[in-house]
Amino acid sequence: EVVKAFQKVGPAVVSIRAIRMVDSGIWFPSQEFFDDFWFGPRIPQKQESIGSGVIIDPRGYILTNQHVIENASQVWVGLKTGKELEAEVIGADVRRDLAILKITTAEPLSYILMGSSSDLMIGETVIAIGNPFGLGPTLTTGVVSALGRRVHINNQVYGEFIQTDASINPGNSGGALLNIEGELIGITTAIYANAQGIGFAIPIDRAKRVVDDLIAYREVKLGWLGIEVEEPSGELTKALGVPSGIGVMISKIWKNSPAEKAGLKPGLLIIALDSKVIASKWEFNEQMRDIIVNDEVVIKYLEQRIEKQIKLIAKAFPEELAPELCWFLLGLELEGGARGVMITKVDMNSMAGRIGLGRGDLILRLNQAEVRNLADFYQALIRNRNQNSVIIVIKRRNIYYYVSLPLRS
Known part of the structure; x- marks a missing residue:
């Protein structure tokens, strides 16, 4: 049965090569930032990492882990035929550590239909297929060791994992976890690099909930209850x-x-x-x-x-409430500037007020989002409204500051 499952879906599991340009110095949102400093930009260095992915649609959509392609300038997908194709990053969800890629080829693609993880049982046999250490397609087997695992890594909580004793090593991240019938029940993730006999996978039911959003909107539409x-x-x-x-x-x-x-x-x-x-x-x-x-x-x-x-x-957060949200979470009122957004009022009881942000300060970035105008800022705040804190880049009299602000909600 394991052999049949591998023959059935093996070609739909691909290798992923992510290329990043990294810099050991401080990074600023745009090149012109460096004009105000005596030093120039560091020389970027090329860095590659490997992972796995699963073709879930004959149109070339691939499901993988977000951390596999994080900050990548180029992503390449290796098929079982040996062909390597450049992939487009369609969307990513940091919260669930999931991402969607897309490749284009005239050749028909093997793909795996998503099954269900709702009826998994502890002790059930599972099959993991991935690209460990860049060695190529590799199959391991094991059993479901636990369900609903919550794992704390780098101050981030990852929840509802399937735990298995099937070997899941670096390079396996983004690969397929299958049941004995060859149905996709999870996306493997090598979050513990030195783990022995402990592997984790994101349940496919959790992935299903966001795949359509990532394909349609390139992001997950966070729900709002008010x-x-x-x-x-x-x-x-x-x-x-x-x-x-x-x-x-x-x-x-x-x-x-x-x-x-x-x-x-x-x-x-x-x-x-x-x-x-x-x-x-x-x-x-x-x-x-x-x-x-x-x-x-x-x-x-x-x-x-x-x-x-x-x-x-749940519905989408109404954009017309964004100014009120900004005051509620950050204690700030803003107006658009020539570049970025300008603080016009600060609640002195807020953290922003206590650390000394004031009228006239420009906000140029919120977390990973560049802020060119009010719409940019409000959209980024709405996306991050359920986080514990945000990081903003402030410009004050040609000096730039990174500031971490807790959200008051």
């Missing part, structure tokens, strides 16, 4: 008869949001999202980062000590 929360006091949880450390209190309901239309109000205690118990504000925000547009979300909450349940459909 709920902001805070940690409840011990007195409140005691009064509601809730064990300490369970639930978060609604602190704000956004206008015209799914939550407002459903009748939710500040002061209610949310105890679960989609059957997952919420024990803290951090857990609530973690759950929200996994919700995409049009997801149905079940919220359990307490109202006057009575447990209730409601279903909401």
Whole structure:
């Protein structure tokens, strides 16, 4: 059965070669930044890394890990026939460590239909196919060791992994995890480089939810319910008869949001999202980062000590609320500048106010997004609104600063 599965889908697993231009010096958003400094730009160096991918569509769409192609200037895909083709990066999702590439060729392509990971059982036989250490197509077998694993790496939480004892080494990232029938049930990821007998894969059901968005929009459309929360006091949880450390209190309901239309109000205690118990504000925000547009979300909450349940459909964050979001999260009011956006007002109780940002400062970058105008800034803030913090590049009197700002939500 393993041999049949490999023969059936092996040609659809490809090798990936990502080329990056790296620099050991400080990087600035554009070349003209260097005009204000006495030193010139460092000489860029070429760096290559390897990985794997899975062709999921006969049109040439390939599913892989985001970290395989991160910051790549060129991506090459190697087919089983030996041919190597340059690939276009269609979209990537850092949160789920997934990316979509596309290759174009006149030759018919083998591809794997996505199966289901919802019915996996611990002990079930699985097959991993990838390109470990750049050696070429390699098959290993094992069993499902655990489900729903959450892993903390470099201050990032990766959740809901399939854990397996099938060997998943560097170069396997982005490869296929199959069941014994040869159905795609996960995307392998070598997140622990020195792990022995421990491999992880992103469940294919988790990947399915974002593939269409990545192909259609080149990004994942983060869902919005219109709920902001805070940690409840011990007195409140005691009064509601809730064990300490369970639930978060609604602190704000956004206008015209799914939550407002459903009748939710500040002061209610949310105890679960989609059957997952919420024990803290951090857990609530973690759950929200996994919700995409049009997801149905079940919220359990307490109202006057009575447990209730409601279903909401997540929608996209309305762009017209972006200025209010900026004030709520960062304590800043902005206007467009000749280049970048200019701070016009600062909430002195916010972190921005406490560290000394002020009127006239220019914002030129938010995380990975270059900010040329207000639309750029607001779109980047909307995309990053559920993060714990953002990094902005500030220009003040021809001096440039990198500033990390926590988000107040």
